[in-house]
Every structure is written in C-alpha cells, then in structure tokens.
Amino acid sequence: MKVLVTVKRVIDPYVKVRVKSDGSGVETANIKMTMNPFCEIAVEQAVRMKEAGVVTEIVVVSVGAQQSQETLRTAMAMGADRGILVDAGVDVEPLAVAKLLKAIIAKENPQLVITGKQAIDDDSNQTGQMISALMGWPQATFISTITVNGDTADVTREIDGGLEKLTIKLPAVVTSDLRLNEPRYVTLPNIMKAKKKPMEVIKPDALGVDVTPRLKVLKVQEPPSRSAGVKVADVKELVAKLKNEARVI
Amino acid sequence: MSVLVLAEHDGKQLKPGVTNMLTAAAKLGDVTVLVAGTQASEAAQAAAKVAGVKKVLLTEAPIYEGSAAENLAALVLTIAEQYSHILGPASAFGKNVLPRVAASLDVQQISEISAVESPDTFVRPTYAGNAMATVQSSDRIKVITVRATAFDPAGEQGAAPVENLAPGPDLGLTQYKGSELSKSERPELTAARIIVSGGRGMGSAENFKLIEALADKLGAAVGASRAAVDSGFMPNEYQVGQTGKIVAPELYIAVGISGAIQHLAGMKDSKVIVAINKDAEAPIFSVASYWLVDDLFKAVPELTKELSS
Ligand SMILES: Cc1cc2nc3c(=O)[nH]c(=O)nc-3n(C[C@H](O)[C@H](O)[C@H](O)COP(=O)(O)OP(=O)(O)OC[C@H]3O[C@@H](n4cnc5c(N)ncnc54)[C@H](O)[C@@H]3O)c2cc1C
Numbered sequence: 001m002k003v004l005v006t007v008k009r010v011i012d013p014y015v016k017v018r019v020k021s022d023g024s025g026v027e028t029a030n031i032k033m034t035m036n037p038f039c040e041i042a043v044e045q046a047v048r049m050k051e052a053g054v055v056t057e058i059v060v061v062s063v064g065a066q067q068s069q070e071t072l073r074t075a076m077a078m079g080a081d082r083g084i085l086v087d088a089g090v091d092v093e094p095l096a097v098a099k100l101l102k103a104i105i106a107k108e109n110p111q112l113v114i115t116g117k118q119a120i121d122d123d124s125n126q127t128g129q130m131i132s133a134l135m136g137w138p139q140a141t142f143i144s145t146i147t148v149n150g151d152t153a154d155v156t157r158e159i160d161g162g163l164e165k166l167t168i169k170l171p172a173v174v175t176s177d178l179r180l181n182e183p184r185y186v187t188l189p190n191i192m193k194a195k196k197k198p199m200e201v202i203k204p205d206a207l208g209v210d211v212t213p214r215l216k217v218l219k220v221q222e223p224p225s226r227s228a229g230v231k232v233a234d235v236k237e238l239v240a241k242l243k244n245e246a247r248v249i
Numbered sequence: 250m251s252v253l254v255l256a257e258h259d260g261k262q263l264k265p266g267v268t269n270m271l272t273a274a275a276k277l278g279d280v281t282v283l284v285a286g287t288q289a290s291e292a293a294q295a296a297a298k299v300a301g302v303k304k305v306l307l308t309e310a311p312i313y314e315g316s317a318a319e320n321l322a323a324l325v326l327t328i329a330e331q332y333s334h335i336l337g338p339a340s341a342f343g344k345n346v347l348p349r350v351a352a353s354l355d356v357q358q359i360s361e362i363s364a365v366e367s368p369d370t371f372v373r374p375t376y377a378g379n380a381m382a383t384v385q386s387s388d389r390i391k392v393i394t395v396r397a398t399a400f401d402p403a404g405e406q407g408a409a410p411v412e413n414l415a416p417g418p419d420l421g422l423t424q425y426k427g428s429e430l431s432k433s434e435r436p437e438l439t440a441a442r443i444i445v446s447g448g449r450g451m452g453s454a455e456n457f458k459l460i461e462a463l464a465d466k467l468g469a470a471v472g473a474s475r476a477a478v479d480s481g482f483m484p485n486e487y488q489v490g491q492t493g494k495i496v497a498p499e500l501y502i503a504v505g506i507s508g509a510i511q512h513l514a515g516m517k518d519s520k521v522i523v524a525i526n527k528d529a530e531a532p533i534f535s536v537a538s539y540w541l542v543d544d545l546f547k548a549v550p551e552l553t554k555e556l557s558s
Contacts, residue, residue: 013511017376026380038492094348095357118492120511122375124360129318129348138422139318141345144485154426157316158485160264160341160439160494164316165426172422178475178492179485214357218370218383226517229537235551238523241539246521248443248500249467249556 001148001170002057003046004110005080006101007039008091009064009071010121023219035071037183038116040078041176044183045146046114047079054148057081059108063088063097069199076194077186083199088211091122096204096211098130103207105135110171112153117142117175128175138168142177250278250368253332255325257342258284258292265440266338266397268299273395275301275403276365277334282306283414285324286313290411297408304409310416315425316342322349324417329354332390333368339394339495340439351392358392359384363399377491377514397439398497398518431486436470438487443500446472446489446516447482450505450526450545454482459549460504466556472496472516474506490515505545508533525549 011017012032019026035043049055060080062068065087072083086100105113115128132139140146144163145156148170157164158177168174186194204211232238242249252274257264274280280301284293285308293307306328312320325346329335335350337343339361351358363381364372370385371393438444445467447460457471464471473483475490489496491514501519506512508524508531516522517536524537527544534540541548 011376014509016510017379019380026376093357095352095355098352120377120491123377123491124358125344126348126351126358126360129345130352132319133322133349133352136420139345139349140423141318142341158341159316159428160486162428162430162484162486164428166315167424167426169422177485179479214388215359215384215386218385220375220383221381223374223378223381223517226522226536226538229522229534230539231534232539232541234543235541235548235555238539238541238552239555242500242521242523246500246538248521 001055001111002059002108003049003055003112003114004105004108005039005042005046005058005060005075006113006115006127007043007060007062007071007075008036008116008119009033009062009068010036010119013037013120019220019222023221025217025220033067035074036116036119038118038120038176040183041178041180042114042116043075043078043080044181045176048181049148050079059084059110061086061101061104063100064091065089072199073194074186076197077190078184082197085199085201086204086207087201088204092211093213093215094124094126094130095214096209097127098134099209100204100207100211101131102134103209112170113173115173115175117177128173132173135173138172139174140166140168140172141175143174144177144179146174250333251331252278252280252334252336253325253328254280254282255321255335255337255343255346256282256284256292256296257338257340258286258289260286260288261291263292263295264338264340265437266340268402269397269400270336270338270395271299271301271403272400273362273365274336277368279303283308283325285321287311293411294408297411298405300404300406302406302409305411306414307411308414308416312416312419315428316345317425318345318349319420319422320417321346322353323420325350326353327417328414329390334391334393336393336395339396343394347392347394354390354392356388356390356392357386358394359386360394361396362393363396377510378517379510396495398495431484435464436468438470438472438489438494439496441470441498443467443469444472444496444498445469445502445504446474446506447477447504448474448506449476449480451477451482457482459546463502463549463553466553474512503533504549506533507531508536
C-alpha cells in the first residue's frame with residue numbers, strides 16, 4: 001500500500017519566538033527551522049509500516065517556500081521514498097493546503113494519508129481533518145496506535161477523557177499524536193542517500209488551487225506578561241502566602 | 250447574526266467549557282445550541298438553561314456514538330447555511346469535528362479564539378501562546394473553535410425551547426470500538442479550581458501518590474507534564490500544555506516541572522502559580538507567583554501535612 005505523509009517546516013520548538021516590533025508577525029530571520037515534530041512522528045510511522053512490510057511506498061509532501069525542500073530531504077533521510085514540494089512561496093492556510101493535497105491525492109492514489117495533528121507554529125489543528133472532509137474519507141485524529149488489516153485500520157485516539165478505539169475503512173486520513181512513536185535520528189549515510197531520491201516541485205496553479213488567504217492578520221502581539229513572583233523560604237511561608245495574600249486556599 | 254454552537258456533553262451534562270463558549274457565542278448574535286448524541290436529552294435540557302441560549306436542537310441517533318466526527322460534521326452541514334457563525338470547543342472533540350465542517354463549507358476555520366473583537370475579527374494564540382494574532386475573516390460563514398479558559402462561564406436562565414432535529418446521513422466510514430475513560434473522584438482537569446501537576450521530577454508513577462495526596466487535601470485535580478506522561482507516570486489525558494489540555498485554574502501547583510515553553514502554554518493563564526523545584530534556575534519560576542527551591546520529596550509531603558494542621 002502507498003502512504004502519503006505531509007510535512008511542514010516550522011520554527012524549532014525550543015526557540016523562544018519573538019514578535020516583530022511592527023506587529024506584523026514573528027521574527028524568522030536567522031532563526032533555527034526544523035520539521036514540525038508531529039510531522040516527524042507521521043513520517044516515522046510510515047517508515048515503520050514500510051519496515052514491517054505493510055507499506056510499499058512513502059510519498060512525502062510539503063507546501064511552503066523553497067526551503068521546505070530541506071524538510072522533505074530530512075523525511076527522505078528518515079526513509080520516505082520521494083518528495084513533492086508545492087512551492088507556494090509562503091506558508092498557506094490549512095484549507096488551501098487541504099485543497100492542494102486533494103489534487104495530489106487524486107494523482108497519487110494513496111491508501112493512507114498521515115499528517116501531524118497540529119503544526120506548532122500556527123497551532124491550527126485542521127489540515128488532516130480538512131483533507132479527509134474534502135476527500136469524503138474517514139478520519140482518525142490524534143492517534144497513538146495504528147494497525148492495518150487489509151482494507152481497514154484499527155486505531156487508538158488520544159481524547160480528553162482517555163482513549164478511544166475506532167476501526168476505519170481505507171483509504172483514510174490519520175493524524176499523529178505524541179505517543180504514536182519516537183522518531184529516529186537521521187544518520188549521515190541516510191542523509192547522503194536522501195539527496196539522490198526524486199523530488200518534484202509543483203506550483204499551486206498547476207494543481208488548479210487558489211491559495212489566496214481567507215484570514216487577514218491585522219496584528220500580532222506579545223501575550224500579556226505575568227507580574228513578577230516571590231520566592232518563599234519554606235513550606236510554612238508558602239501556605240501563609242496562599243492563605244493570606246493570594247487567598248486561594 | 251445567528252450563531253450555531255456544537256455542544257460537547259456526556260449525554261447527561263454539558264462538558265466543562267461549554268458555558269464559557271456560550272459567552273463567546275452570545276457576543277456574536279442569537280445562539281442556537283446543537284446537542285447530538287446517542288442519548289442527549291438531559292444535556293439538551295441543561296443547554297436550554299444557559300444564559301443567552303435562544304433555542305436548543307436535539308438530535309439522538311446511534312450513529313453519534315463515540316466521537317463520530319464524520320457523521321456529526323454531516324449533521325451540522327444539514328443546517329449550516331442558516332447561520333453566520335458555527336462554534337465548537339477547542340477540545341479534542343471540537344478540534345475533531347469543526348475543521349470537517351469548515352472544509353465542506355469552503356471556509357477557513359479560525360482555531361481556538363481567545364477574544365471576539367467584532368463579528369469577523371478574533372484574537373487567537375499562535376506559537377504556543379507566545380504570539381497573539383488578531384485575524385479578520387472574509388468567509389461568508391465563520392467556523393470557529395473557542396478556547397474555554399479565555400471566557401467566563403455564562404450564567405443561568407429560564408429554559409429556552411428544545412426542538413428535535415432529524416439525524417443527518419450515516420456515512421458509515423468509521424466503526425466505534427469503545428473507549429477507555431479515566432474514572433476519578435477528583436474534579437476534571439479543565440473544570441478544576443485548583444490543579445496540582447507533576448513532572449519528570451516525580452521519578453515514577455508510584456511517586457505520583459504524593460501529588461494525589463496533596464490534590465485530595467486541596468480538592469484539586471491532578472495534571473502532568475508531557476515528560477511525566479511519556480515516562481508512563483500518568484495517562485495521556487492528564488497532559489497540560491500546547492498539545493495537551495489548556496487550563497487556567499485559580500491555583501496551579503507545578504511540582505518537578507522545569508517549565509518548557511510547551512508546558513507554560515497550557516497553564517500560564519492560571520491566576521496563581523506555585524512552583525516547587527530543586528533547581529533555582531528552572532524556567533517555571535519566571536511565571537510563578539510563589540516559588541520554593543526545594544526537593545519535592547521533602548516539600549510536597551510537608552505541604553500536605555501543613556494543610557492538614
Ligand atoms: C511538539 C512538542 C509538544 C509538546 N507538548 C507538550 C505539552 O503539551 N505539555 C508539556 O508539558 N510538554 C510538552 N512538550 C515537552 C516539553 O518541551 C518538555 O520536554 C516537558 O514539558 C518537560 O517536562 P518536565 O518539566 O516534567 O521535565 P524536565 O524538563 O525534565 O524537568 C524536570 C524538572 O524536575 C526538577 N526536579 C527533578 N527532581 C526533583 C526533585 N527531587 N525535587 C524538585 N524538583 C526536581 C528538575 O529540576 C527539572 O526542572 C512538547 C514538546 C514538543 C517538541
């Protein structure tokens with residue numbers, strides 16, 4: 001079975017993000033970029049399924065600027081077979097990403113699409129669900145296990161109250177949660193090998209998709225900061241403060 | 250303006266956060282609440298009594314068992330065109346269903362809003378809450394998920410009418426195979442007035458008993474960092490953070506948690522934050538109202554004891 005995995009290039013999760021002084025967005029110049037951690041988990045899952053003989057081919061797709069080719073190369077170093085960059089020049093909104101993916105799915109005919117549950121930059125948590133809706137396919141979001149059985153898959157989802165189990169018909173879209181797996185580190189020989197894997201670059205126009213944003217960002221601001229706290233010497237002082245000053249206990 | 254709100258419930262009661270979402274909804278226009286499930290009439294009655302609700306639509310059918318994202322989205326789509334706004338909670342439930350509705354309507358969803366500026370303009374956190382974006386939507390219907398902690402809960406009113414709404418199509422795409430829900434006598438994490446959370450510093454699942462004892466003394470809920478969940482100390486539903494639950498209790502006590510950006514994203518809007526950590530440089534102290542530099546294995550039992558006296 002063929003699997004399609006989506007990956008997004010984002011600011012590294014351990015970088016302290018700074019809002020630009022003109023309120024137009026966040027600083028991205030000279031900032032460390034990386035593959036969205038949830039996408040990494042999605043790629044890892046596909047690779048493990050290939051290693052287990054369930055998957056025959058892994059196609060990895062990114063929508064964004066030219067630099068997203070690096071992210072696709074990383075995915076190929078992890079084990080994906082080929083990459084497709086939809087060169088939109090900039091990041092586009094989830095709805096447009098889902099439409100682009102729909103066009104690619106029509107050409108590639110995968111049995112399974114794996115996306116990350118959210119990208120840690122925009123925190124939208126939409127793309128997988130939207131692809132699934134546009135395709136009219138089943139979806140299983142926030143999964144922590146998946147087992148493919150012929151033309152269905154059994155999945156466990158992480159939900160607010162605990163875990164939920166579903167059986168979904170294939171083709172389907174699933175989105176990865178943190179505990180699905182622990183992604184491997186890429187090795188130098190695999191990075192070298194990945195350089196030779198095929199990479200296709202397409203423009204959104206060629207897929208017939210209008211990526212004009214629907215949301216206009218009017219401004220971006222720092223969140224309100226918390227007022228400075230107090231160090232307490234011991235448990236007794238802490239309890240006194242909570243009772244008499246904060247009055248929360 | 251007419252607003253449709255998709256309620257999250259357990260059949261009997263509305264989930265915590267729904268009344269907060271209804272406060273956001275009331276700012277946008279006349280509110281209709283859709284309560285759908287296998288059995289949902291009690292929850293529908295509860296929704297009818299929330300201030301600002303003009304009408305409740307009740308749909309009961311076996312096809313809404315479990316999370317049922319596909320069938321629920323299809324149900325919403327049967328009436329979506331009548332509304333200017335469609336709202337759902339920014340919970341695992343709402344995040345699962347609403348993007349399907351949005352994509353089917355050819356609308357760009359606005360995720361997890363924390364403020365309503367006008368009927369088309371909203372504030373939403375991005376980058377783990379480190380950049381608050383004000384966005385204006387040009388879509389004909391606004392599909393929105395709401396961050397509960399950013400809005401006060403709506404009050405009560407005399408019951409609004411409850412009408413039956415016929416079930417939507419059964420798409421038959423997924424089969425619900427059951428769930429494992431954590432049962433606890435303690436308050437639910439997202440509804441608790443006080444939360445005691447433990448991190449990797451707890452060292453083991455066994456040691457979380459110290460957290461639980463303190464929580465019980467305070468009538469608090471228990472939370473955890475991702476590291477504590479990944480290490481198997483606590484189940485996934487306890488995770489607080491950017492990719493876990495967003496909480497804002499009156500008192501949040503973080504024990505053996507370093508304070509990574511992703512954890513802070515889930516709790517830094519708490520009213521009072523207490524941090525207990527043996528590392529005097531721990532980043533959690535930057536958001537703490539009160540902090541104690543001490544070994545948790547000494548400080549936590551002491552704190553539980555002090556509260557008993
Ligand atoms: C994509 C992504 C999503 C993430 N989502 C989340 C999320 O939703 N929630 C979340 O919490 N994290 C999340 N993380 C992980 C986050 O980056 C941190 O790794 C995690 O929060 C660390 O957990 P911790 O503070 O318990 O562990 P650590 O960072 O290891 O901190 C343990 C702390 O315990 C203290 N300690 C140890 N022993 C003692 C003792 N005896 N007494 C007192 N103090 C002690 C130490 O000084 C240290 O400060 C995410 C990361 C990524 C990349």
